[in-house]
Amino acid sequence: MLKQAHLYIKGDVIGVGFRAWTKIQAKITGVTGWVRNHEDGFVETVIQGDEKKVKSIIDSIKQGPPVSHVQDVEVYWQDAKEIFDGFEIRK
Numbered sequence: 001m002l003k004q005a006h007l008y009i010k011g012d013v014i015g016v017g018f019r020a021w022t023k024i025q026a027k028i029t030g031v032t033g034w035v036r037n038h039e040d041g042f043v044e045t046v047i048q049g050d051e052k053k054v055k056s057i058i059d060s061i062k063q064g065p066p067v068s069h070v071q072d073v074e075v076y077w078q079d080a081k082e083i084f085d086g087f088e089i090r091k
Helices: 018-029 051-063
Strands: 002-012 032-037 043-050 069-078 087-089
Touching: 002 051, 018 032, 018 043, 018 051, 018 087, 043 051, 051 069
Parallel strands: 032 087
Antiparallel strands: 002 043, 002 069, 032 043
């Protein structure tokens, strides 16, 4: 069954390759969605997929890539209103 999570990632996550790293993690995990920098200084992402895979990438995001420092991740489970074909970096 398709699950969707909307995440707000706070900390030292802008300018450290976080979006590109997230896209790679999504490909490895097999989830779809998007990621973008938010103008207020955090990273926002929507992830869709099988619940086990979504939870797996959320665990990875909470750690972040080695050059980042994740302080907080807010996770909101939602009903999917749009189905994504892949995972993209949005502006």
